[in-house]
Amino acid sequence: MHRRFEVIPGAQAQVDWGDEGKILAHMGFGKVYSFHMTLSYSRDPFCCFTTSQDLETFFDCHRRAFAHFGGVPMTVVYDRTKTVVRRHVAPGEAVPLHPEAVGFAGHYDFDIDVLAAYRPTGKGRVERQVLIVRDHVLSGRSFTSVEEMDAAFAAWVPQRRAQTHRTHQQVIGERAAGDHAALKPLPPTPYLVAERHLRPVGKDCLIAFGGNLYSVPARKVRPRQLVEIRATKSQVMLHSTVPDPHGETLLATHARAVGRGARVVEETHWDGLPTGKNRRTTTGEVPVQPRHHQPLGEEARSLQALLNRAAATQVVVGRRPLSVYDELTGTRPFTTHRTPKESS
Template identity: 30%
Template structure:
């Protein structure tokens, strides 16, 4: 039973208020107004409201974090909470990023975007391992280069760039990355500390590295959507046999299926747009950038140097000297004073000795020559006159052969 029904039955306002648990004033309002009584809440003004324009002006100047804005506001008299600042700043920053993204289309040769994806491979024995996919997409044409690798090392990352530049026949003026450690070590607002090896690589080739804003994945849509396209258009149902075969197959797919398609955003054939973009790419430098892993070693008495728990043999003439090891694409090359001494396939496992037979043959040959040389003078000592007495002293010149025995004992 409602208030008006009770009033029609003769209930007093006092009794109605007691039954309903409300005040008589409220009962009277119900009985004297048409419909339900309206209540207008008083408008409460936020402590932050006087500073809205100030915050927006600061964000126009730079990508300040909410915590920094809070500290700046305290300096101009704000007395509210940091949580209130964060609540107001967050949608403003997201709006700025999305507006920038909506305007973002690049001229031919201007920009490319880079990202990594991971893909699961099932072996014949049922075991599952992960392979990683490097993908770079040219912003204007949407032409792309894809390379799979077993490990996401910095060396593999830079090598994939070199392969991509060769594939495109040039490189864009700038490349957009997310905040991966291979590119940037630390980022705080506008302060960026680049990975030194990556910065040297970019400086050598002459492209400008750029970073996406944190937590704004839509900015790199040109590359993140192709990863989905790769999964559905190439990877699904693919029969993996080896990494080398996979990279051959995916490049064939890139050069045919992906190259000949009409892109969903540009509504143009990728290959047609690339023919316009390719002449605008930067030319590659004449000098190749050395991305090999480098290590110094001293050649031991057994003519060997150690790397990653395996031993590699060098010519015996370099015993005791420091040599430079360069490792690239599964090959270990040994240099002395910029001269290449030998190259070996990088050995798997541990405790292996990798040798060139000709090095030990050269050592045996020298040993035999020395033995014949000193055998000729056996029993024919050289006579010399003593410096003080004038007497004759007998000197027999001998080179210790034990050193050679130690060296070739391992053969």
């Protein structure tokens, strides 16, 4: 059992995904998803179609929905999707939100309302809208692209707004006018949605991300310093975690590499580093010039010969019998043979 509720104009919108399956499989797309946002007061709908549910796509759909409605509601209701909730917790505990969702909501000035687990009736308005769009826009039709599907929804919206809703018994378009007027204005600049990671700087001024290497200015970083990576589908922006004296954090911007194993380097980032031009190297074609030494004395030459392994093999060593050492020490050599006189 649950209590039915209504909201005031501009107070709430509900968001949900729909899985449209392989509707574009003949065009090479594995799956197509529908993103839905419905204004709770008027039931005014928005829908767009995508081939991904990743973080950047999710919030790009939000921007399109806000532009469609001409403003931002005070609250947006979600289920526990991983693009909004960082991890699941026990009932009654505070839900840890995804940092990118918090940043996006702060930029557009709306509150995030996450439903309790297993409470689908909390966003029944948008869940009903998923089925309506599927029945009236997609059913019995074939498409060649997501853009064509978006155009089909846009052509259907005036028909939906002309209908009288069964719950509030008013024309959806008339009630939507009051809903749109109560929405908050859009910010002057859109929010840039990006993946965010911390990575250390290597001694070669390169940072590893996504199987590729990206350079940062050598004069602005130190080895093993942590740098924040903000990556979109087309760009990789590298930011310092501490602002410089001018309050700036951006270190470098690169085009995002395709695939793995690429090195994206801006040569000016290595300015000030040793170039290796003074290193003594040879290709084997240039003969090595002998070093010039001052003449050494006889004793110094003998010592130098002992220190040099090649020369040590040429040193002449005197040889003498062991009996010489016996005579010098006054000892007799040990023998096991005795004469007949000694035995008597």
